[in-house]
Amino acid sequence: MVDATRETALVSEVGPRDGLQMAAGRMATADKLAWIDALAAAGLREIEVGAFGPAKALPMMADIEAVVAHALAIPGLTVAALAPNLKGGERALAAGVHKITLPVSVSRSHSTANVNKPPEAAVAELAALRRLCDARPEGARPAIEGGLSTAFGCTIEGAVAEDAVVRLAAMLAEAGADAMGLADTAGMAHPRQVARLVARVSAEVGPLLDGVHLHNANGLGLANACAAFEAGVRTFDASLAGLGGCPFAPGPSGNIATEDLVHLFDLMGVETGVDLEKLLAARDVLARALPGEPLHGAVAALPPKLRAVSGRAA
Ligand SMILES: [Zn+2]
Numbered sequence: 001m002v003d004a005t006r007e008t009a010l011v012s013e014v015g016p017r018d019g020l021q022m023a024a025g026r027m028a029t030a031d032k033l034a035w036i037d038a039l040a041a042a043g044l045r046e047i048e049v050g051a052f053g054p055a056k057a058l059p060m061m062a063d064i065e066a067v068v069a070h071a072l073a074i075p076g077l078t079v080a081a082l083a084p085n086l087k088g089g090e091r092a093l094a095a096g097v098h099k100i101t102l103p104v105s106v107s108r109s110h111s112t113a114n115v116n117k118p119p120e121a122a123v124a125e126l127a128a129l130r131r132l133c134d135a136r137p138e139g140a141r142p143a144i145e146g147g148l149s150t151a152f153g154c155t156i157e158g159a160v161a162e163d164a165v166v167r168l169a170a171m172l173a174e175a176g177a178d179a180m181g182l183a184d185t186a187g188m189a190h191p192r193q194v195a196r197l198v199a200r201v202s203a204e205v206g207p208l209l210d211g212v213h214l215h216n217a218n219g220l221g222l223a224n225a226c227a228a229f230e231a232g233v234r235t236f237d238a239s240l241a242g243l244g245g246c247p248f249a250p251g252p253s254g255n256i257a258t259e260d261l262v263h264l265f266d267l268m269g270v271e272t273g274v275d276l277e278k279l280l281a282a283r284d285v286l287a288r289a290l291p292g293e294p295l296h297g298a299v300a301a302l303p304p305k306l307r308a309v310s311g312r313a314a
Pocket residue numbers: 018213214215244245246254255
């Protein structure tokens with residue numbers, strides 16, 4: 001139960017999408033379903049279960065429709081999916097997901113490398129998806145999120161101008177995004193940069209900015225999460241065991257590890273509704289289903305006694 005007197009954060013698990021997209025091995029559908037079940041059982045209330053991309057580019061997501069159907073049957077779970085383009089968005093609409101994220105890169109070079117189009121074209125696709133969504137009956141309209149990739153830097157272009165991020169956020173608001181998130185795709189951000197950019201984008205689009213997607217390539221993932229929380233962000237993407245990352249941003253660890261993020265919030269007295277021990281148990285599914293895949297994360301290596309000091313008692 002979420003305690004209304006405490007501060008809260010929504011941890012959005014992206015492992016089944018971001019993690020599997022980058023994993024060396026292919027996870028069997030039955031294992032994906034078992035993993036999603038274990039994540040939901042640990043108390044995660046939002047899971048990005050996969051991507052609606054072309055089968056040729058994303059063969060590991062060929063079973064996305066079956067995975068979505070399974071996840072939709074889990075009570076209380078917000079089922080999210082990534083759509084790299086309008087076509088994927090149409091499939092996501094048809095599948096009945098609750099939330100569709102369209103990635104839009106601030107960096108033109110990354111945009112071309114990642115989705116093969118300039119940022120303006122990606123924004124236009126979000127606007128088109130908005131119209132399709134609005135034409136549907138009430139109650140069958142998923143939330144559309146614009147994910148601002150490379151908001152804190154780009155491995156191809158280097159520094160990314162904050163003005164460009166603010167401009168793109170304004171364009172996404174104009175295009176009808178219900179929410180947006182700032183993504184540190186390259187894992188280049190630092191805490192003061194996060195605080196500053198969250199403040200600037202919030203000043204432009206208000207509460208539409210509600211999330212961050214942080215990578216840990218430079219080891220500052222959790223410090224950046226902390227800075228984002230203090231700056232008012234309340235939705236945090238994370239991936240169990242830090243699985244995933246970006247194919248154009250190599251690094252030892254991709255996403256921030258969900259279990260480390262939950263532990264951080266536990267210690268800080270921020271309610272996530274997630275049971276850390278159950279979350280750690282979900283790593284067993286990963287270890288079994290993706291043999292040889294490196295599992296990251298600091299908390300999993302801690303003796304349980306040290307984990308027990310976490311904020312449950314605070
Ligand atoms: Zn990621």
